[in-house]
Amino acid sequence: MDAGGSKSAAPGLRSGEVAEIIHCSGRRVRLRRLRPEDRPLLQEFFAQIDSYDLQMRFFAGLRSVPPALLDFLMQVDCEQRMVLAIDDRSRGQGQILALAHAHAHPRGETAEIALLVRSDLKGIGFGSLLLDRLIRHCRNHGVARLEADVLRQNARMLRLARKYGFRKQTAEGGTVRLALELTSAAA
Numbered sequence: 001m002d003a004g005g006s007k008s009a010a011p012g013l014r015s016g017e018v019a020e021i022i023h024c025s026g027r028r029v030r031l032r033r034l035r036p037e038d039r040p041l042l043q044e045f046f047a048q049i050d051s052y053d054l055q056m057r058f059f060a061g062l063r064s065v066p067p068a069l070l071d072f073l074m075q076v077d078c079e080q081r082m083v084l085a086i087d088d089r090s091r092g093q094g095q096i097l098a099l100a101h102a103h104a105h106p107r108g109e110t111a112e113i114a115l116l117v118r119s120d121l122k123g124i125g126f127g128s129l130l131l132d133r134l135i136r137h138c139r140n141h142g143v144a145r146l147e148a149d150v151l152r153q154n155a156r157m158l159r160l161a162r163k164y165g166f167r168k169q170t171a172e173g174g175t176v177r178l179a180l181e182l183t184s185a186a187a
């Protein structure tokens with residue numbers, strides 16, 4: 001669990017250990033931060049994401065994730081970014097099942113988030129788990145507002161976000177901007 005659990009004075013999203021064992025839909029999984037050495041696991045993870053889900057996540061018709069995008073998604077060593085992973089270590093060196101990115105704006109009050117669950121594992125609770133922990137972590141690190149850009153047709157993400165209190169801010173073209181205020185009154 002996020003160390004401390006209370007509001008931290010440390011700026012940025014990098015501080016604070018995250019490590020939690022969770023039972024979710026009959027699987028024993030681990031929630032943790034993504035680490036630089038996870039690149040091969042991340043590559044395997046993306047090989048199992050179908051083109052529809054890549055479109056929902058990156059808003060582009062990708063058949064696979066190019067190396068430059070993988071490098072960008074692997075950027076975990078900076079105060080403004082945090083990446084949470086759900087992994088399963090029951091076989092071999094383990095596998096990543098789901099990922100959540102949070103990218104804080106330079107002054108740190110607002111962070112943009114995005115989630116991705118392995119295509120064959122959608123709908124069993126991993127997205128909810130990640131979003132819950134991401135909200136908690138960001139709130140504990142002084143982030144005041146979360147935002148997510150979601151494609152209008154992405155019913156799953158829209159419902160998931162609504163369940164956690166996100167509200168529609170703007171809609172432009174095919175995209176909806178959702179926001180959640182992390183003030184204590186909204187907690």
Ligand SMILES: CC(C)(COP(=O)(O)OP(=O)(O)OC[C@H]1O[C@@H](n2cnc3c(N)ncnc32)[C@H](O)[C@@H]1OP(=O)(O)O)[C@@H](O)C(=O)NCCC(=O)NCCS
Nearest residue numbers: 053056114115116117122123124125126127128156157159
């Ligand atoms: C969107 C996504 C992250 C949700 O994760 P998930 O693990 O599938 O979601 P969960 O199983 O936790 O379900 C969360 C909620 O989604 C909604 N949901 C689940 N399955 C759904 C379906 N088939 N249709 C519509 N809504 C659905 C429900 O509201 C559900 O909450 P509930 O179970 O309390 O009713 C995941 O489906 C995904 O990675 N999609 C592709 C990438 C993407 O769209 N990313 C978002 C970009 S910001």
